[in-house]
C-alpha cells in the first residue's frame with residue numbers, strides 16, 4: 001500500500017471505523033426491554049421444546065442476544081432461540097404452531113426491521129457447515145455461515161462465490177434477498193447461482209427444495225426473501241478465477257471531479273470482469289476524500305491497464321490495489337465487521353447525468369459519512385427468471401450515515417431526502433431487497449406482479465404465518 005501523504009490513510013482507517021461505531025452507547029440504552037410488556041406471556045415451554053439455547057426477557061443476556069448487527073433497530077422480540085441443529089428447527093416450528101407464535105429467522109441482523117417485533121428471534125449461527133466441492137465447483141453451507149467463511153474455504157481451490165462486499169454478511173440472508181455481488185456484472189445475482197435449499201416448512205417437515213422438486217418455492221427462495229420457510233442449508237455454484245486484482249484508491253476531495261470523470265469514462269466501456277465504485281467520504285477528524293474501490297477478475301497488469309486513467313490524477317493519498325486471493329475479497333473496501341448504527345438508502349439509478357454529477361460534486365453531504373455510486377450492468381442486464389429479475393439500471397447510489405442519536409437520525413434523513421430530490425430524474429424508486437433499509441418495505445424492492453406471485457406462494461406454504469421476514473410480502477407495513 002502506498003500512502004503518498006504520510007499518515008492520512010491511517011487517519012482514514014481509524015475514522016472509517018468511528019463512523020460506524022458512533023452511537024452504540026445511545027442505542028444500547030434504548031434497547032433496554034420492558035419485561036412486563038405485551039410479550040411477557042409465558043414462553044418458558046420453549047426451554048423443553050428445543051435443545052438450543054433459549055433466552056427469555058427474564059434471562060441475563062437477553063438484551064444482548066436480541067440486538068441486531070445494525071444497531072439502529074431496537075427489536076422488541078419475545079424470546080431468542082439459538083438453534084442447536086436442523087432438527088431443532090423442526091421442534092421450534094412445531095412449538096410455534098402449537099403456541100400460536102411467529103418466528104423471525106435472523107442469523108445476525110445485518111438487515112433488521114421492526115417487522116420482527118413480537119416474534120421469537122431465531123439464530124442459526126450453529127448451523128455452520130461449509131463444504132466445497134472443487135470437482136462440481138459448488139458449495140454447501142449451513143444457514144449460519146458468512147461469506148468470509150465461504151471465500152476462505154473456496155479460495156485455495158481458485159474458486160469464488162458470488163459474494164458481497166462484507167465478509168461478515170450471512171450467505172443465506174444475502175442470497176434470499178437476491179445478493180448483489182462485487183462480481184454481479186460477471187455472474188449476475190447471487191440467488192441465480194443457488195441450486196438447492198434445505199428447509200423446514202411451516203409444518204416442521206424437512207425438505208430439499210430444487211428447481212424440479214418444488215419449482216414455486218425454489219423460485220421464491222431465489223431472491224424473494226425469507227418469508228416462506230426456515231432455510232437450514234443451501235447449495236450454490238462457485239466460479240473459477242484466474243486472478244483477483246483490486247483495492248482502494250483515495251485522493252483529497254478536491255480531486256473528486258477528475259476521479260468522477262475517469263469513473264464515468266471507464267464504466268462506460270468496462271468488461272464484465274471489472275467493477276468500480278466511486279465514493280465521497282467524510283469522517284470526523286480526517287480530511288474529506290474521494291475514493292475508488294475496484295475489483296477485476298483477471299491479472300494485475302490487465303487490471304492496471306483498464307484503470308490507467310486514474311494514474312494521471314495527482315495527489316493520490318492511498319492505493320491498496322494488489323493481486324489477492326479470493327479469500328481476501330473483504331479487504332477491498334474494508335467495511336466494518338462489528339455491529340454499527342447505520343442508516344443507509346440504496347437506490348438503482350437509471351443513469352448518471354451531468355446534472356446528477358454536479359449534485360454529487362457540489363452539494364454538502366454533511367452529516368452523511370459516505371456517498372457511493374456503484375457500477376452495475378453486465379450480466380445483471382440479462383433476463384433472469386428469479387424475483388429480482390434483470391436490471392437495466394447502470395448504477396446504484398448508496399447514501400450512508402451513522403445514527404447514534406435522534407438528532408443524528410433526523411439530520412441524516414433530511415440530507416438523504418435532499419439528495420433524492422436533487423437526483424429525481426435518474427431515480428428508479430427501486431432498491432434491491434437485500435439492501436432495503438429498515439424504513440422501507442418489500443414494495444420498494446419488488447415489482448407488483450412479482451410481489452403477487454410471492455404472496456400466493458407465502459399463503460400456500462405458510463398459511464398460518466409462522467414465518468416473518470424482515471420485509472414481509474403479505475403485510476409489508478407491519479411494525480412500521
Ligand SMILES: Cc1cc2nc3c(=O)[nH]c(=O)nc-3n(C[C@H](O)[C@H](O)[C@H](O)COP(=O)(O)OP(=O)(O)OC[C@H]3O[C@@H](n4cnc5c(N)ncnc54)[C@H](O)[C@@H]3O)c2cc1C
Pocket residue numbers: 105106107108109110111112124143163164165166168169170171172173174176177178179180181182225226227229230231232335336432434435468469470471
Ligand atoms: C456491512 C454490510 C455490507 C453489505 N454488503 C452487501 C452487498 O455487497 N450486497 C448485497 O446484496 N447486500 C449487502 N448487504 C446487505 C445484506 O445482504 C443483507 O443485510 C442480508 O439480509 C444480510 O443477511 P444476514 O443473514 O447477514 O442478515 P440478517 O439480518 O440476519 O437476515 C436478513 C433476513 O434474511 C432472512 N433469513 C436469513 N436467514 C434465514 C434462514 N435461515 N431462513 C429463512 N430466512 C432467513 C430473514 O428474513 C432475515 O430477516 C450488506 C449489509 C451490511 C450491513
